[in-house]
Amino acid sequence: MSYVFGAMMAVSLLYAAFSGNMSVMSEGLLDAAGGAVELLISISGMLIMWSGFMRIAKDSGLIGRLSRLSAPLLRRLYPDVDAESDTFRDISVNLSANLLGLGNAATPPGLDAMRRLKRQSGSDTATDSMVTFVLMNTASIQLIPTTVAALRKSYGSAQPFDILLCVWITSAAALTAGLISSKILCRREKWKQSYRSPSRRCASSDYSNA
Amino acid sequence: MNIFDSFVEGAKEGIQTVAFIAPSMIALLTAVGTLRASGALDALAGLIRPFAERIGFPAELVPMALLRPVSGSGATALLTGIYENCGPDSFVGRCASVAAGSTETTFYAVTMYFGAAGVKKIRHTLFSALLADFTAIVFSVLTVNLLMRN
Numbered sequence: 541m542s543y544v545f546g547a548m549m550a551v552s553l554l555y556a557a558f559s560g561n562m563s564v565m566s567e568g569l570l571d572a573a574g575g576a577v578e579l580l581i582s583i584s585g586m587l588i589m590w591s592g593f594m595r596i597a598k599d600s601g602l603i604g605r606l607s608r609l610s611a612p613l614l615r616r617l618y619p620d621v622d623a624e625s626d627t628f629r630d631i632s633v634n635l636s637a638n639l640l641g642l643g644n645a646a647t648p649p650g651l652d653a654m655r656r657l658k659r660q661s662g663s664d665t666a667t668d669s670m671v672t673f674v675l676m677n678t679a680s681i682q683l684i685p686t687t688v689a690a691l692r693k694s695y696g697s698a699q700p701f702d703i704l705l706c707v708w709i710t711s712a713a714a715l716t717a718g719l720i721s722s723k724i725l726c727r728r729e730k731w732k733q734s735y736r737s738p739s740r741r742c743a744s745s746d747y748s749n750a
Numbered sequence: 751m752n753i754f755d756s757f758v759e760g761a762k763e764g765i766q767t768v769a770f771i772a773p774s775m776i777a778l779l780t781a782v783g784t785l786r787a788s789g790a791l792d793a794l795a796g797l798i799r800p801f802a803e804r805i806g807f808p809a810e811l812v813p814m815a816l817l818r819p820v821s822g823s824g825a826t827a828l829l830t831g832i833y834e835n836c837g838p839d840s841f842v843g844r845c846a847s848v849a850a851g852s853t854e855t856t857f858y859a860v861t862m863y864f865g866a867a868g869v870k871k872i873r874h875t876l877f878s879a880l881l882a883d884f885t886a887i888v889f890s891v892l893t894v895n896l897l898m899r900n
Contacts, residue, residue, distance in 0.1 A: 555790035572783020588764035595760020654867035685851030697838035718882030
């Protein structure tokens with residue numbers, strides 16, 4: 541983060557000095573800081589309201605219901621994880637909370653799931669299930685892109701939510717690409733290892749259901 | 751269950767989220783504002799434009815696409831820059847919105863989950879995650895092109 545921030549400031553300074561834009565830049569700096577605060581205030585209303593409604597959804601048991609709905613799909617994605625285990629429950633709660641855009645509710649069960657998977661494998665190499673799990677958390681599967689919609693609204697969009705269909709298709713395509721490429725790379729890794737030394741087993745098959 | 755209490759609890763979390771992102775957002779929005787005012791961002795987009803236009807990709811999207819996996823608030827700052835320059839309902843504005851709404855801060859999630867579990871060798875996770883991010887950028891332009899042309 542320091543690098544990103546430092547690089548942006550350094551490049552601006554150098555470029556402005558180079559192109560004689562110094563006064564415009566220093567004015568831009570002051571405007572931007574004030575603008576940032578205004579922007580935060582203007583989007584916080586919508587963000588706070590959504591967090592409130594999503595919390596109602598969570599407390600009403602929607603996450604539990606979503607978890608049960610997603611179980612058949614998750615069983616296919618995590619063939620190594622016992623569907624009755626705590627790990628499986630944590631994974632499905634993480635998924636459901638992510639779908640609802642509840643980052644705060646998704647992270648704790650997600651971390652628990654990762655720690656359990658690690659305990660099962662007992663090695664410092666990621667297992668197939670861990671890779672799949674992290675991929676599902678690096679992809680955005682949020683059904684309602686609240687922050688983006690709030691930003692669009694504050695910049696005067698006529699229909700801040702009209703991007704919804706495009707967002708769903710794009711998220712699904714991205715997640716699919718990630719998961720399929722991971723599947724292919726897992727297979728290739730296993731094939732290579734069994735080819736080189738049949739006695740050495742792939743890290744991902746080093747643990748059984750627990 | 752008490753829906754009012756639930757809402758208030760959630761709203762509290764919402765305020766915490768806002769408070770949590772505020773300092774870094776202010777820092778990065780300032781940096782991006784400075785970058786734009788200095789003219790460097792336009793220069794960068796100008797450099798990329800000929801290549802981007804050849805494959806029908808909006809050049810304004812490139813800086814945001816590059817920053818998105820590394821910094822969520824940095825990408826948001828660039829997103830607001832696009833809204834300001836082109837408008838949230840323009841073609842570029844919509845592509846950027848879809849791209850931002852379909853991706854996460856990849857490096858943050860990878861570091862957090864593997865770090866917490868104490869896993870050191872992450873195999874192809876980063877490759878697949880970045881491939882997903884790349885797919886999202888391509889699909890944001892494709893879907894907006896196909897479904898929202900007006």
